[in-house]
Amino acid sequence: MTKEYASNQPLGFKNHIEKVAIVGAGGHVGKFITEALLQTGKHQVSAITREDSTSILPPGVIVRRVDYGDQSSLVEALKGQDALIITMNVMAPPEQQNKLIEAAATAGVPWVLPNEFGGDPLNVEIGKDNFLGDAKKAYRDYIETLDKSSWIGLACGFWYEFSLGGGSDRLGFDFKNRTVILMDNGTVKINTSTWPQVGRAVAKLLSLKILPATEDDESPALVNFKNKVVYVSSFTISQKDMLESVLRVTGTKLEDWKVINTTAKEQFQSGMQAVQRGDMSGFAKLLYARGFFPESSANFEAIRGLNNDVLGLPKEDLDEFTKVGIKMSEEDTTY
The missing domain is CATH 3.90.25 (UDP-galactose 4-epimerase; domain 1)
Structure with a gap:
């Protein structure tokens, strides 16, 4: 496969993530991700919320209310977004995340961070024993099957x-x-990992350029993590x-x-x-x-190593x- 570089993209190509939609922006970890994204000054952040949500969101967040029973409302909310971040309780109905993944594909959202934000999703043994592994893999596989978006998983531990x-x-x-x-x-x-560190990790990740500038550019780019896992830890x-x-x-x-x-x-x-x-x-x-x-x-860390330094985490x-x-x-x- 021919490698892509910013220098050989069509005129008008944007080599950065600007518009980010997040599900669960007022939740435990979602709140810290949202605040960290806003602090970069590089992102327009939209909170995807239910119509009856009473979550308190930081100033500067665009609220996009949706009806999970109406797929078209999800698609409309995600149109024009560069990335979708999904944070929700592990006990949430599985079809809810599938609907978001489908809507992202229909809306043409190129990057999806599925509901990971925990242990190593590639550790099959642990994932089987704690009942979470198969479900998380199914979401990642579904993103790849639809072939419209790429996923990035974030492993941060407890x-x-x-x-x-x-x-x-x-x-x-x-x-x-x-x-x-x-x-x-x-x-x-x-x-x-602490909640602030997870927030910083996501903000730093989505602040990377999407593609290397040229063939000689070896600095970190988002494409390096395409359909892969980012490992961070406090x-x-x-x-x-x-x-x-x-x-x-x-x-x-x-x-x-x-x-x-x-x-x-x-x-x-x-x-x-x-x-x-x-x-x-x-x-x-x-x-x-x-x-x-x-x-x-x-x-x-002992098996995969960490990406803390690549992301510049403190x-x-x-x-x-x-x-x-x-x-x-x-x-x-x-x-």
Whole structure:
């Protein structure tokens, strides 16, 4: 296949992403993506929202209200957009994302960031065990089958502050009762990202030029990630690393905490059994525990490497975001 360069494109070719549509602009991670895109000053951001949505959006966002029961309204909202970002709850009806993908293809949107924003989508083992892998692959395959848009997946690991403050079924911490559940002695490292870092990553990615200027141009371009995954992370850390940060931030000592030792596989099985009984509260337990399996963890940096430097992402302070996670726990804002 002949490589494309900006220099051999037709007159009027625009070598940058300008108009970006985002689904879930007022949601957990969507809010940070939206704000980061606006801060670049390079993007016109449109929020795709339901007609009855009451989400509060940042100033400068164009609101495009749609009816998911009327495909033509989705197509109309996406006409002229250069990229579509989909952020939604993993429990959202699967047909909702399919409708967006179809509308993007019909409207001629060249780039789609599907609802990834989690672990490594190419890790088949973990994806099978946590029930998310097949569905996410189906969305990526559907984009390719329609052959109108290209996808880019963003792997960021568990959201750190959200997960830390979300109770013992996530990263093991119960701040109210000063209890921590350590899996496999708490030494297995995983990748995690803060919400601001995910926002920056998407904004930096969509601020890249689309094509290299010429054959000699080796600087990063969006086309380098066409139908591929971008890997970013704030911290590659273990539960013990998290605990040490918690002790620093709270001014407590280890003896002030009740430490419960188990294995990731035992924790995973406990969550799985709950789900099999119809208790979906076990899903979070199995999802997080699966990431800490010693022989197959959510440390994608060790296998895939990271694109942090390519995107120019900053180093972050672990203790700063540990404080945020603890505050979220206290305010019960992790749901």
